[in-house]
Amino acid sequence: MSVIDSDGLLEVRGLRTVFDTRAGRVCAVDGVDVSVRRGECLGVVGESGSGKSVTFASVMGLIKAPGHIDAGDICFDGQNLRQLSVKQMRAIRGRDIAMTMQDALTALNPALTVGEQLAEMMIAHDQSLPRNKRERRRLVEQKSVDILQLVGIPSAKSRLQQYPHEFSGGMRQRIMIAISLASHPRLLIADEPTTALDVTIQAQVLELISDLRAKLGMSVVLITHDLGVVSEHCDRVMVMYAGQVVEEGPTESVIRNPQHPYTRGLLGSIPRISKRGEPIQPIDGQVPDLIDLPAQCRFYSRCQQRSDACLKYIQMTTLSQDRKVRCVLAEETAHD
Amino acid sequence: MSLTRVIERLLQLIPVLLGVSLIVFIMMAFTPGDPVDIMIGDQNVSAEQEAAMRRDLGLDRPIHERYVIFLGNAVQGDFGQSFYHRRPVSEVIVERLPATIELTLVALLIALFTSIPLGVIAAIKKNSWIDRSATVFSLLGVSLPGFWFGILLLMVFAVHFNLLPVSGRISYSNQVEPITHFLLIDTLLRGRLDAFWEALKHILLPAITLGLPMTAILTRVTRTSMLEVLRQDYVTFAEAKGLSRRKVMFRHALKNALIPTVSVAAIETGSLLGGNMIVETVFGWPGLGRLVVESIFVRNYPLVQAAVLFYAVTYVMLNFTADILYTKLNPRVKL
Ligand SMILES: Nc1ncnc2c1ncn2[C@@H]1O[C@H](COP(=O)(O)OP(=O)(O)OP(=O)(O)O)[C@@H](O)[C@H]1O
Ligand SMILES: [Mg+2]
Numbered sequence: 001m002s003v004i005d006s007d008g009l010l011e012v013r014g015l016r017t018v019f020d021t022r023a024g025r026v027c028a029v030d031g032v033d034v035s036v037r038r039g040e041c042l043g044v045v046g047e048s049g050s051g052k053s054v055t056f057a058s059v060m061g062l063i064k065a066p067g068h069i070d071a072g073d074i075c076f077d078g079q080n081l082r083q084l085s086v087k088q089m090r091a092i093r094g095r096d097i098a099m100t101m102q103d104a105l106t107a108l109n110p111a112l113t114v115g116e117q118l119a120e121m122m123i124a125h126d127q128s129l130p131r132n133k134r135e136r137r138r139l140v141e142q143k144s145v146d147i148l149q150l151v152g153i154p155s156a157k158s159r160l161q162q163y164p165h166e167f168s169g170g171m172r173q174r175i176m177i178a179i180s181l182a183s184h185p186r187l188l189i190a191d192e193p194t195t196a197l198d199v200t201i202q203a204q205v206l207e208l209i210s211d212l213r214a215k216l217g218m219s220v221v222l223i224t225h226d227l228g229v230v231s232e233h234c235d236r237v238m239v240m241y242a243g244q245v246v247e248e249g250p251t252e253s254v255i256r257n258p259q260h261p262y263t264r265g266l267l268g269s270i271p272r273i274s275k276r277g278e279p280i281q282p283i284d285g286q287v288p289d290l291i292d293l294p295a296q297c298r299f300y301s302r303c304q305q306r307s308d309a310c311l312k313y314i315q316m317t318t319l320s321q322d323r324k325v326r327c328v329l330a331e332e333t334a335h336d
Numbered sequence: 337m338s339l340t341r342v343i344e345r346l347l348q349l350i351p352v353l354l355g356v357s358l359i360v361f362i363m364m365a366f367t368p369g370d371p372v373d374i375m376i377g378d379q380n381v382s383a384e385q386e387a388a389m390r391r392d393l394g395l396d397r398p399i400h401e402r403y404v405i406f407l408g409n410a411v412q413g414d415f416g417q418s419f420y421h422r423r424p425v426s427e428v429i430v431e432r433l434p435a436t437i438e439l440t441l442v443a444l445l446i447a448l449f450t451s452i453p454l455g456v457i458a459a460i461k462k463n464s465w466i467d468r469s470a471t472v473f474s475l476l477g478v479s480l481p482g483f484w485f486g487i488l489l490l491m492v493f494a495v496h497f498n499l500l501p502v503s504g505r506i507s508y509s510n511q512v513e514p515i516t517h518f519l520l521i522d523t524l525l526r527g528r529l530d531a532f533w534e535a536l537k538h539i540l541l542p543a544i545t546l547g548l549p550m551t552a553i554l555t556r557v558t559r560t561s562m563l564e565v566l567r568q569d570y571v572t573f574a575e576a577k578g579l580s581r582r583k584v585m586f587r588h589a590l591k592n593a594l595i596p597t598v599s600v601a602a603i604e605t606g607s608l609l610g611g612n613m614i615v616e617t618v619f620g621w622p623g624l625g626r627l628v629v630e631s632i633f634v635r636n637y638p639l640v641q642a643a644v645l646f647y648a649v650t651y652v653m654l655n656f657t658a659d660i661l662y663t664k665l666n667p668r669v670k671l
Contacts, residue, residue, distance in 0.1 A: 057572075060576055062572055062575055062576060064572075090578050090579075090580065091578060092578070093575070093576060093577070093578035094576065094577040094578030094579070095578055098576070098577075099573075099576045101569050101572065101573050101576070102569075103569055106568060106569040106570060107569040107570055107572075107573040108570055108573070109570040109573075109574065109588050109591075109592070110570070110592065110666070110667065110668055111591045111592050111595075111665070111666065111667060112587070112588070112591070120577070120579060120583065120587070121577045121578075121579075124577065124578055124579050124580070124583075125578060163667040163668070165667070165668045176573070179577065
């Protein structure tokens with residue numbers, strides 16, 4: 001076990017989350033460590049299916065049958081969340097750790113107004129609200145208006161009575177962020193907050209999250225496919241592949257000097273980041289089937305630099321204090 | 337709901353009613369058996385008397401003329417005289433209606449109050465023994481013939497255990513002065529708890545029998561839609577917000593899951609009307625359904641005509657109600 005970082009707000013160690021499907025046991029997250037420090041923004045990248053959402057749904061305690069957390073510790077602010085009762089966990093969810101869902105179009109309840117969906121979040125977590133119903137309603141409404149204005153929804157007051165379908169995609173994304181922020185969480189997990197949005201709105205939403213992070217002093221986990229977004233907004237980045245973390249470190253360092261062939265591949269396949277003149281090369285091949293994976297490098301079949309040394313379980317290698325990578329090539333250099 | 341939409345719906349009723357009345361008219365006219373023959377029975381009646389009776393009932397004219405006369409009168413709200421009762425058909429129907437409406441409503445309530453909890457529990461505890469029993473129940477419920485199930489209930493609860501009455505709405509000694517004509521309400525309004533209890537015992541078996549297929553269908557619909565809703569992101573998001581399980585289940589899941597249940601219930605209430613004829617006959621329930629069955633046997637054309645038209649109007653109205661409910665519950669849909 002590694003030493004727990006005192007700056008750490010969230011420390012996940014050896015998380016393993018599995019889904020028992022008809023075809024067999026899908027090991028969606030396998031031995032993942034995550035640390036998020038106070039006030040920082042951690043970027044999480046990786047291809048579709050690499051286990052980003054499942055990792056953080058596990059943190060939230062939202063894995064439903066046929067899935068369950070098989071192993072690992074999830075420590076939030078010194079508390080092991082896996083040892084909490086359902087009720088204790090519910091109190092943390094939303095209040096201390098909030099999450100925005102990957103798809104804002106489906107994450108808001110179509111049958112409830114935006115105001116109702118905001119209010120219930122506040123009422124569930126804010127004990128300081130007055131008991132008197134009318135006073136409470138007034139105060140909650142005031143707070144709702146404030147937070148909608150904060151995320152940039154114009155004429156917020158009149159829009160509280162509207163239903164989600166009356167808003168555009170970008171607005172719904174903001175509303176979801178507003179709901180998540182309503183009880184001032186210490187950690188916001190933003191699962192692809194911009195994927196469904198067009199470029200200008202993408203930039204606005206990300207700017208918004210960064211602003212709020214600075215203003216409210218919260219930590220943010222930003223899950224995304226887009227390394228460009230990471231380089232702009234994240235202090236550190238974690239690259240996931242087939243249920244494992246393959247590389248981790250300060251954003252600058254990882255992007256300038258990627259160590260894992262997969263990270264290099266990702267960087268290569270992103271036009272904005274690749275150096276001028278270099279051809280863009282998408283990574284060939286596909287993510288392996290997560291059922292019954294052999295104990296070898298998971299990127300093996302797609303790696304340009306594979307060798308027989310890759311056919312064993314690959315440890316995470318610590319390169320420098322903050323920099324880790326899961327690759328035999330790095331193991332060699334580290335041992336030299 | 338706009339006014340034009342309402343008017344549109346009402347206009348749609350016209351061809352439906354014309355079609356229905358024509359079909360019933362033709363079917364009644366071509367079914368073997370003749371009302372006058374039935375009325376005469378074994379009595380000795382001269383040919384002139386018989387012809388007079390026929391003229392009296394308007395049966396001496398050719399069928400197309402009879403249809404046109406019927407339509408002309410019906411437009412003015414006159415559905416003719418019941419051959420059998422010798423009174424206006426509408427009067428006879430209105431008399432029988434409360435019993436039928438009361439039975440239908442109780443059946444509807446029983447269906448809603450059993451199917452919704454059952455469907456929800458079956459969905460939440462998917463693949464548990466409750467879920468499996470609910471599935472078997474639904475299958476039986478839609479496939480058992482109503483009269484068979486009714487007779488079975490009668491044999492068990494009325495005949496064998498002697499717990500519940502065999503037929504009728506209430507015993508003669510317990511009749512109360514009508515106010516609303518719904519016995520369950522009138523007995524309460526009159527403060528006659530004993531009579532209320534008796535009326536309740538009378539209505540129980542027929543209402544269960546009548547409501548069974550609907551209960552079965554609604555259980556299925558609720559289970560399916562609840563399962564669908566529980567998979568939705570907004571339910572996960574509601575959980576991510578740290579809401580209580582009760583809030584997640586009722587406010588977020590059930591509210592959406594009931595949209596299909598409620599509209600199917602409104603439509604299925606129309607088929608309860610059809611079920612009424614069988615159930616009322618089996619349980620000797622003095623409602624419209626039994627009246628129609630009896631009237632068919634004696635070829636009481638005007639009554640059958642009017643009753644069928646009434647069914648058609650109610651059916652269309654219920655569909656209309658289903659649409660309205662659907663919009664009310666589902667803010668995404670605008671009519
Ligand atoms: N309910 C489930 N049943 C079976 N397998 C599941 C389930 N949920 C997730 N998985 C599997 O877990 C793996 C990781 O999924 P996850 O949603 O975490 O990917 P992701 O990295 O978030 O991808 P994306 O970028 O597309 O959101 C996938 O291979 C998926 O098939
Ligand atoms: Mg995801």
